Each structure stands twice: as C-alpha cells, then as structure tokens.
Amino acid sequence: MKLGFLVDLNLCMGCKGCEIACKVENEVPLASWRLKVKYVDIGVFPDTSRSFTPMRCNHCEDAPCEKICPVSALHYLPNGIVNIDSSRCIGCAGCIMACPYDAIYMNPETNTADKCTYCAHRVEGGMMPACVVACPVEANIFGDIDNKDSHISRYIMEHQGGVQVRKPEKHTNPKHYYVGGGNQTLNPLAHQRIEGYSLFTNITHLDTVGDPNHSMLDRFLTPIFGHDHLDNTGFAGMESNKKDSNKGEH
Amino acid sequence: MVESTVAATHAVVSFDVALNGIVWGWMITLNMWAKSIGTGVIMVGAYMLYKYSKDKIPNVRWLMPIISFVALNVFLLFTLLDLHQPLRMVNIFFHPHFTSAITVGAWMASLFTGLVTLLAAIGLLDYMPNLLRSNKTAKKVRANSGLYEKLLPYIVFLALPVTMYTAIIMAQSSARGLWEAPIEMAQMMLAAIMAGSATLLIVAESWGKEPRARIAMILAVTVAISFTLYMGEYFFSFKNSEVEATLAFIHLGGSYSFEFWFAMIVGYIIPFALVTTSVKEDNYTLLRFAGILALIGLYFAKDVWLKIPQLLPLS
Structure with a gap:
C-alpha cells in the first residue's frame, strides 16, 4: 500500500475549507500551516485569472527530511506516510532546511517540527484526511496509488500527461500529484512574491521560527x-x- | 526571480500564508566559524609541530589544543542553544539515525572534543609544571604525557571529517540548491585551514621568522584559493534557476551584496595583500592584523552563504 494525494486544480475554487479543516483537526497554531492554499494572479488587468493551489507535505518516497532527521523523529509508516514523532524531535530544523516544498514548520507551542501526516490518525481508523472530507468540490483525492482500481489511480490514468508533481528535479519521488497545474502555480520562482503585497494581510515572512524564547x-x-x-x-x-x-x- | 516577459504570463502571489524567514541564523554561523577554528588549529598546528622543532614554535604544543578546546566548546554550546528542544540533544546518542550527517557529525565532534580536551590537559600541565602539582589526576596525566604525540596523528585524521560534515549537512539540505555542491566541501576545508593559520598567526609572536613566514603563506594561499572559488560561484556559476535566484542576493543591488563584499575584502583580499607584502620583512604587526581580518571576514562570508538560500520562497 502506498498512499498518495491528488489535487485537481481545475476544480479548486480557493475556499480554504481544507486549510481550516486541517487546522482544526490537527490543532495547528496560528501563523503555522500543514496545508495552505496559495492564490496566484496571472496576467495583467483586465486580462487576469486567479489560480488556487493547495500545498501540503508531498510524502516523498525519498524524503530528504527523513534522511536528515538526526533522531528518526521523521519516519515512514508502512503505508508510505512520512510521519513525525514530536516527542523525539530535538528542534534542530534540519528537516525545514531539507524540505524542498516548505512543508515543515516549527510549532511555536511545542517547539518541535510539525507537518502534514495525511491525517495518519484518521487513516488508521479507516477515515479520510480532514481536508478531503471538507472539500466541497472533491478536488482533493486521496488513496492507495499501488492499487490500480483505487479512485486516485483511476484519476491519474484518466489524466495521463496532465499529472504533475512539484520540483521533480529534486528526485524526492513525491506522492502528491496535481492535475491542471501550470508553471506559474507550481513553481515558486515563476511568480513574483512582493513583500507586504497580499490580500487581507501584509505578512509574507515570519519574524521568528518557533518560540522566539526557546533557547x-x-x-x-x-x-x-x-x-x-x-x-x-x-x-x-x-x-x-x-x-x-x-x-x-x- | 524569474521575470515575466509577456503580460499573459505575468504572475503575482496575491494571497499566501507567512513563510519561514531565516531558520538557521547567526548561531549556526558562529557554530561553523568556531568549528573552523577548532579543527583548523589542530590541522595547521600539527603540521607546524611536524615541520619545526619546539624551540622555534614554543607555544604551539600547549596553545594549539587549548584554542581548539575553547573554539569547539563555543561550537558545541551554540549548536545546543540553537536547538528548539536543547535538553533532547541526548536523543542523538540514544536514538541515532545514521543516515543523517547531523548525527554522524555530532558523534565525531563529541569524540574529537574529548580527545582535544586530553591534549589540552597534557599540553597545559607540561607547560606549567607547578600547576596542580599535588593533584593525583594531574600527576597521572603528566606521567602519560607521551600520549600527546601518539594521539595527535589520529586527532588530525579525525579533524578532517569533523571539518567537512557540515558541508554534508548542507548537501543533505535538498531545499537549498546553493549548498548542494562539491565546492562546499572544499570551502569548508579551506575555511578550517584559513581559520587555523590565522589564529596561530595571531599567537606567533614568540616564533622564529621562518615558521611565522610559513604559516603566513599558508594563510595567503588558502584565502587566495577560497576567494577564487567564491568568485567562480559569483561570476561563472550557471546552475539551475534556484541557485541563480539565490546568488542574486549577493550580486550588486542584492540585499546581501554589501555583507558579501565586506567579507571578501576584509577577510580575503586585504589579508592576502598584507601577508604577501609584509612576509619578507617579517612585519609581525601587519601579519597579526592579517590574521585578525581573515577571521572577521570568514565569519561574514559564512554568514552570507548560510542565509541567502533561506531567503528564497520554496512554495
């Protein structure tokens, strides 16, 4: 069994329901995220379009975070999930430096690294991850990519040629796929990120990582x-x- | 950043969460800088002890391990302080994960520090015969002072991986393309030799002219090679778009351009000029000044190289 995720960006409408469901399910502190939905505006007024891209841990088959973790706090589960044991984490931030997808954060309440686990606790109980359940348009598809009859495998087959992963050049073999993505949405260097220019908020970088008084x-x-x-x-x-x-x- | 050349592909992030800023900051810079001194002093000092008799370099046998001991403890202290869960550092020894260069490095650095502590104790007690004269342990250490020369080759051998494991940690940081290069290992080794020779040059007042000239030339050659590699990265590094975007932070107009050039001028260009112009007449004031400047410049060079890849948005 190898669990994977697919997001159909043609369906996503940027409601952030998945992001909120994830926050609530996993008690993710404010200013931290396990799953985020990024808005990118493409084109020049009046010919513009807005794309929405949910981003979470890619649960890579060759996860650099797992390799660099000095204490095996990051480890693989038999179903392919890259899990994290926060009670073992020493907070060295090596995983944050290693993850090419910026999917790991330092929890300011526990001062340990944290990330999406595909809701391993829910999956173990036979439930779907919280973000999948919350999505109103079923843009999030989760399942066993080793099983060719699973919904996700069939979806991948149906969209052959249009399925992408983020940063394939990093050779991490991510198990998180996108349908309908473009360079502007999936490549962080293909769009401008103007400091202080954002809808609703002007924060683009955290002042500190984790609890500033952690030492x-x-x-x-x-x-x-x-x-x-x-x-x-x-x-x-x-x-x-x-x-x-x-x-x-x- | 990749520029959009036509309006249709112009893309701007209009809403996103706050990104991590600089995660590994000045403490890690200090960590790398202090480790360069700690291992470099041993490598260069051991070479000097091999090359010259003790009367030409009278203080090296005891001062070399003491400087290394202090630097290594600064390195270990700031490694610990930078952890978000410092008390769990013991997990590295009780739950080690040996694919991680952090684990392997921590084990090697701990062993290295232990051995250097022994060298420092022998060196100091031999240098100060009246220190702890009646102490039993001190007597035992003095009785086994021959261990110093026996251990030194193994310690020098261990200094090599202890110097370079940080480059491997950086190479394992797959998100930071700038560090994923063999040149980092070379730069780490050069930084250690540069720091070691600069530190020993600062304490070389009582040395003979020839060993002082030799260590000054080691410093000059090392800064020249290291500077050349930095310039190679700066001017001729045509790598992937991520690395190019990273290097833009040190190119003219980049937010780290000033700090980079400050490091290059203070730590590399001036020390090279000072050593090459004053080594012949053995102007020790200028040579010592070159050593101090090299150490200052090295800190800032490390700082820039550590921070700029962390400024790129990864998602």
Whole structure:
C-alpha cells in the first residue's frame, strides 16, 4: 500500500475549507500551516485569472527530511506516510532546511517540527484526511496509488500527461500529484512574491521560527528576567505590524 | 526571480500564508566559524609541530589544543542553544539515525572534543609544571604525557571529517540548491585551514621568522584559493534557476551584496595583500592584523552563504 494525494486544480475554487479543516483537526497554531492554499494572479488587468493551489507535505518516497532527521523523529509508516514523532524531535530544523516544498514548520507551542501526516490518525481508523472530507468540490483525492482500481489511480490514468508533481528535479519521488497545474502555480520562482503585497494581510515572512524564547539560555534567564508572554500574535510579527499601522494613523 | 516577459504570463502571489524567514541564523554561523577554528588549529598546528622543532614554535604544543578546546566548546554550546528542544540533544546518542550527517557529525565532534580536551590537559600541565602539582589526576596525566604525540596523528585524521560534515549537512539540505555542491566541501576545508593559520598567526609572536613566514603563506594561499572559488560561484556559476535566484542576493543591488563584499575584502583580499607584502620583512604587526581580518571576514562570508538560500520562497 502506498498512499498518495491528488489535487485537481481545475476544480479548486480557493475556499480554504481544507486549510481550516486541517487546522482544526490537527490543532495547528496560528501563523503555522500543514496545508495552505496559495492564490496566484496571472496576467495583467483586465486580462487576469486567479489560480488556487493547495500545498501540503508531498510524502516523498525519498524524503530528504527523513534522511536528515538526526533522531528518526521523521519516519515512514508502512503505508508510505512520512510521519513525525514530536516527542523525539530535538528542534534542530534540519528537516525545514531539507524540505524542498516548505512543508515543515516549527510549532511555536511545542517547539518541535510539525507537518502534514495525511491525517495518519484518521487513516488508521479507516477515515479520510480532514481536508478531503471538507472539500466541497472533491478536488482533493486521496488513496492507495499501488492499487490500480483505487479512485486516485483511476484519476491519474484518466489524466495521463496532465499529472504533475512539484520540483521533480529534486528526485524526492513525491506522492502528491496535481492535475491542471501550470508553471506559474507550481513553481515558486515563476511568480513574483512582493513583500507586504497580499490580500487581507501584509505578512509574507515570519519574524521568528518557533518560540522566539526557546533557547537553553532562555530557560535559565526566564525565571529571573522573564520574557514577553508568548501568544499567537507575537511570533507572527502581528504586534509590530499593528504598531506600524497605528503609527501611520497618527 | 524569474521575470515575466509577456503580460499573459505575468504572475503575482496575491494571497499566501507567512513563510519561514531565516531558520538557521547567526548561531549556526558562529557554530561553523568556531568549528573552523577548532579543527583548523589542530590541522595547521600539527603540521607546524611536524615541520619545526619546539624551540622555534614554543607555544604551539600547549596553545594549539587549548584554542581548539575553547573554539569547539563555543561550537558545541551554540549548536545546543540553537536547538528548539536543547535538553533532547541526548536523543542523538540514544536514538541515532545514521543516515543523517547531523548525527554522524555530532558523534565525531563529541569524540574529537574529548580527545582535544586530553591534549589540552597534557599540553597545559607540561607547560606549567607547578600547576596542580599535588593533584593525583594531574600527576597521572603528566606521567602519560607521551600520549600527546601518539594521539595527535589520529586527532588530525579525525579533524578532517569533523571539518567537512557540515558541508554534508548542507548537501543533505535538498531545499537549498546553493549548498548542494562539491565546492562546499572544499570551502569548508579551506575555511578550517584559513581559520587555523590565522589564529596561530595571531599567537606567533614568540616564533622564529621562518615558521611565522610559513604559516603566513599558508594563510595567503588558502584565502587566495577560497576567494577564487567564491568568485567562480559569483561570476561563472550557471546552475539551475534556484541557485541563480539565490546568488542574486549577493550580486550588486542584492540585499546581501554589501555583507558579501565586506567579507571578501576584509577577510580575503586585504589579508592576502598584507601577508604577501609584509612576509619578507617579517612585519609581525601587519601579519597579526592579517590574521585578525581573515577571521572577521570568514565569519561574514559564512554568514552570507548560510542565509541567502533561506531567503528564497520554496512554495
């Protein structure tokens, strides 16, 4: 058995239902994500179109994160899922440096690496991942790619020639496929990312990765000097943005 | 970034989550810099001990392992401080995953530090006969001071992989194309020899003229080769689009251009010029200054090379 994922980008309408379902199911902290939906605007006004691309861990067959993890916190399950044992993770961030898909984040609450596990806990119980269940247009297709009669295998066969993976040149053998994707949507270097230019938010980079007061030194100094209470606004740089915007108002 | 040449293909991200910024920051730079000193001093110092009699380089036998010991402890301290779960560092020893260069490196670096500690103890106790004179352990160490010369070749041999394993960690970082190159191993080795020779040059006041000139020339040749490799990457590196986009950060107008050229001028060009112009008349003030500048420049060169691949959006 080898579990895989396919997203039909022709169907995706960017509702972010999958993203929210994932956050709720896996208690993903604010400013972190296991699954995100990226909007890319293509063309020049008035001839523009907007594409929506859900992105999650690719559960690669040759996962660089699994290779670089010094303590086997990242490991394969027999069904092909690249799972993570956060109780073993030392927080070295090697996996974040190794993942070509930017699918791993440092959980600011646990200070350990975290990522999509294809909802391994749900799959074990015979359920579909939360994002699959939440998708209103069935753009997310999940199943056994070793089984040629599975929905995902048949979908891949039906769309032969139009199935793509992200960054095939990295030789990671990803088990996450896209139908209807283009270079502008799947290649992060094929579109511009203008700092501060985004719908609804002006955050494009996190100020810190994980808890900013995570170090050994902080453990000794905090009881004496203390530090700002960690909340979901602090590490995302929202506080500084808020201050900046207040300054602008006065 | 890849530019859109026609309006129809012009693409802009209009909504996305916040991306990770620089994950491995100054602590990892300091880690690599300190490790370069820690292993480089042993490699270059051992060569000097092999080449010259002790009266020509009187302080190397005891100062070399002490400098290495301090640098290695700085390296290990900042490795630990950079972890998000530092107390779980023990998992590397109790739950090791040997496909990871981080694990292999941590094991080798720990063994190396242990052996260097022994060298430092022997070297210091031999140099200061009155230190801990009545202490039992010190007496035992002094009685076995011949171990120093026996162990040194093995320690030098171990210094090579300890120097280079960071390049392998970087090569395993598949997301960062700039680091996935054999040149990183060469640069890591050159950085160690550069740091080792620069550090020993700083403490070479009591040395004879010839060994001082030799170590200064080691520094000059190393910075010249390393600088040439950097320039090769800068001007003639035609790799994939990811690496090209990364190098744009150090090209003129890039956000790390100033720091890169500061590192190149301070750490490579000036030390080379100072050594080659002052080695003949044995101007020690200038030679020592070259050593200090090389160490400063090396830090910033490492810093730039560590950070720029982390600035690229990966998704």
